[in-house]
Amino acid sequence: MTRRVAVIGGGVVGLATAWALEKSGHTCLVFEHGAPGGGQSVGESRIFRHSHDDPRQFDLALQARQDWRDWEEEFGVELISPDGAMVIGDPAVARMEKYADAPGAMFRELEPADVRKALPPLAEFEGRVLIDEAAGAIKTRLTLAILIGSIGLNLVPERVDSVNPRDGGGVDVVTSVGRRTFDAVVVAAGMGTVGLAATAGVELPVLLRAHVRITLPLRSPSPARRLACLQDSSGEFGETRGYGSPVRGNREYAVGLALNVEIDPTSAEDPLSALADRTRKYVERALPGLDSDGSQEMQAWVTELPWGADGLAVWQRGDAFFIAGHNLFKLAPALGKMLARSVDAGTVEPGFLPSDRLGEEASGTPRSASAL
Ligand SMILES: Cc1cc2nc3c(=O)[nH]c(=O)nc-3n(C[C@H](O)[C@H](O)[C@H](O)COP(=O)(O)OP(=O)(O)OC[C@H]3O[C@@H](n4cnc5c(N)ncnc54)[C@H](O)[C@@H]3O)c2cc1C
Known part of the structure; x- marks a missing residue:
């Protein structure tokens, strides 16, 4: 069933999510109040690595590496240096x-x-x-340019002020220019996610x-x-x-x-x-x-997130999903697909709930070794 989805945040995670949603047949608007890619995704080069403290993230990185190859094939460019x-x-x-x-x-x-x-x-x-x-090394600017080009006219240059899940389903999104209702919303607003989650009554430990x-x-x-x-x-x-x-x-x-x-x-x-x-x-x-x-x-x-430098999780309230974490660039294509599947299923994909503590550092691991 085609759903009308709003993605809030035009960083790599929001753009990857919008692209995955579009490819699953949903219609999607991406709200971005600044320059797309100008938040935490800014600047050239990020490390793609498989090694993580949490073995679940090693598996996720393997999946993400394949997703990066698929993007490279789809867009006809090299996105990770050899x-x-x-x-x-x-x-x-x-x-x-x-x-x-x-x-x-x-x-x-x-x-x-x-x-x-x-x-x-x-x-x-x-x-x-x-x-x-x-x-x-991930060619970050090229990745963002390609995703922005692919999302194109679906990018909306408005600041989102609040996200209000409705009791009977759907989510109201209030922006700098007015209110719209969507079937579902994904908030991938980086630094802005905590404040937007709070407007939906969700507290994030970021x-x-x-x-x-x-x-x-x-x-x-x-x-x-x-x-x-x-x-x-x-x-x-x-x-x-x-x-x-x-x-x-x-x-x-x-x-x-x-x-x-x-x-x-x-x-x-x-x-x-x-x-x-x-x-x-x-x-x-x-x-x-x-x-x-x-x-x-x-x-x-x-x-x-407090449980690790690579920690990440997705919170849900009604049909609104909120993703937070660090070192997300390398995983972006896999995270976009996971968020699109979560929208489809109407629930956060197992393994990504806050209670799963994905990216938790093994006890006894010196903090100095984590995220390296
Ligand atoms: C120097 C540095 C090095 C890093 N190195 C690595 C690395 O080697 N490997 C790795 O995987 N990761 C690395 N990271 C982390 C990685 O870059 C981030 O995790 C990732 O870019 C986050 O992307 P995002 O889309 O979630 O957030 P962002 O890129 O921050 O995007 C969020 C967007 O939402 C918009 N927004 C916020 N609030 C609102 C609102 N109310 N209305 C509308 N729009 C809004 C913002 O303008 C922003 O563009 C590094 C980060 C930095 C800064």
């Missing part, structure tokens, strides 16, 4: 090894000479290194955090060169939560510490500047092949 993702440091290596024999996994150990070939800007590293050959990432040119750029993504839990270069991913064209590399900070508006301290300085020091030690002249800093908000 560079792979390299993990260094015992906690992250141990986490990845859990999945080494799983069907579909393409992990292997790298010899020191191969480490240099996989990521030339990396400093000398003595420890064990694994690479996930089917992982890589932690709003700030994040810094720095993009630097390579000292010896060579576009043909392989640049694997990096997940560094080693502590060898002074940090246990370093990450990096190539930017389209492999002339630049984006580096961050998987640390998200709370901002206290009443405090004079500037935790983001401190985190940016710490990231630059990490780059000097870990990635001497990057040139700090010409670096660009990006500050962005992220939304985490």
